[in-house]
Amino acid sequence: MSEKEPLVKEIPPKAADLSAWYTAVCLKAELISYSPVRGCVVLRPHGYGMWENLQKHLDERFKATGHENAYFPLLIPESLLMREAEHVEGFAPEVAWVTQGGQEKLTERLAIRPTSEVIIGVMYAKWIQSHRDLPVLINQWANVVRWEKATRPFLRTMEFLWQEGHTAHASAKEAREETEKMLAVYKDFAENVAAIPVYAGVKSQSERFPGAVETFSIEALMPDGKALQSGTSHDLGQNFSKAYDIKFVDTDQKVKHVYTTSWGMSWRMLGGVIMAHGDDRGLRIPPKLAPIEAVFVPIVRGEDTAAVEKSHELATQLRAQGYRIRVDDRDQTPGWKYAEWEMRGVPLRIEIGPRDIQSESAMVVRRDKQKGEEGAKVSVPFDALGRTLRELLDDVHRALFSQAKAFLESHTFTVSDRDEFFEKCLNRAGMIDIPWCGRVECEAAVKAATGATTRNTRALQQPGAKCVACGEPARVNAYFAQSY
DSSP states (O other), X not given: OOSSOOOOOSOOXXXXXXHHHHHHHHHHTTSEEEOSXXXXXXXXXXXXXXXXXXXXXXXXXXXXXXXXXXXXXXXXXXXXXXXXXXXXXXXXXXOEXXXXXXXXXXXXXXXXOSSSHHXXXXXXXXXXOBGGGOOXXXXXXXXXXXXXXSOBTTTBOSEEEEEEEEEEESSHHHHHHHHHHHHHHHHHHHHHTSOOOOEEEEOOTTTSOTTOSEEEEEEEEOTTSOEEEEEEEEEEETHHHHHTTOEEEOTTSOEEEXXXXXXXXXXXXXXXXXXXXXXXXXXXXXXXXXXXXXXXEEOOBTTBOHHHHHHHHHHHHHHHTTOOEEEOOOSSOHHHHHHHHHHTTOSEEEEEOHHHHHHTEEEEEETTSOXXXXXXXXXXXXXXXXXXXXXXXXXXXXXXXXXXXXXXXXTEEEOOOHHHHHHHHXXXXXXXXXXXXXXXXXXXHHHHHHSOEEEEEEEOSSTTOBOTTTOSBOOXXXXXXXXX
16 A cells, blocks of 8 residues: 555546546545555545534434434444344344454454444343333444445445434334334435435335344435435334343333334445535535535735735634634635635635725635536625525525436336336436335346346335236335445
């Protein structure tokens, strides 16, 4: 490995090679650096700022729905992990193990958590005794490790950041309501914060989380026609509570096992944001996720520093109003700065030069629009910046979401012909919507032939329809696509 970070001089065209474009943007925009550990990345301040904003908006939603944050250990004894057989089998290839501490060989291996159902289940068994202790509504912000072979920043790394909610309930009905509620929270976040339209639905049996009764997901579509699973919510029934002996005395004085759920969203959502919204100039970050909402670029003529001073003065006022603002008073040329902040995806650029000082107005430039496009640049009086910036930022979000939604809709195909279905799946046309039988064997055959799997399912749209893939009676409608 080179001691120096790979220098990305130019970002390749997005349409020509999305993978090369994506990696170049992650590096050049200083979201990440590669670490000495294979498959792991360093999250740099600009990237971590996006993660912090994701945390902020999700955490607000979790707490508004009655959840509290807690933290559980990173290491899980092997004997505990083995008590839930289906769960272990599902994660076995990805588990990393600690076998030695200092100079001492451990008598029992410790798993580095790939997810925390196990350790949390053990603790819930200690905490829950009565129906009065229910429901338990806990979320954890944490890192997990999964031993991946092929990795890509944000989308699939060995160590990644996420949140995982874990709840316990007195009845199956309450657990299912919780599962569906949190799926709705994820959908709301994806569309109203990340500006990414998604399809919400139920996972197939083969795509279900190990140990779950039912798994729900939100699925986004990336520019290369691949789907991105962006958040999951699992109804675990009593599978984990029986494995870890989580019991309570109900109102009828009978001892029963609780019903549990888990749900999670990771930083792969940031990968989705990068791919879905970026262009040939670099990132286009939705305002609510942007570490910097607006950057001042003062234009200095000779020794006249009035534009710099005014930029700092206005930035101070805007920060007091809650805006995330940067002033770029470095000695590079304005043109260099424009390209730099466009590449880093800052939603708005505020230009102030000598003429602007005289007119007491600033030129505000939108990152989401192309140069010369209507509304790409607007003159705003200094005393109206606070109000106007919020209006512009809200409109930037709407525009990004509208573009992404138009892409999803134009790349969603309702198909009734078997040959057309296989052709579109094979060629990554997008989300392919068909009446589907729901059988594991059918999904496996489609995957073997095309690489596509079900992303999620919903109620059958045409009662009596036949499965487009195999001709058996259809039970649901399913979106098929190749995926990350």
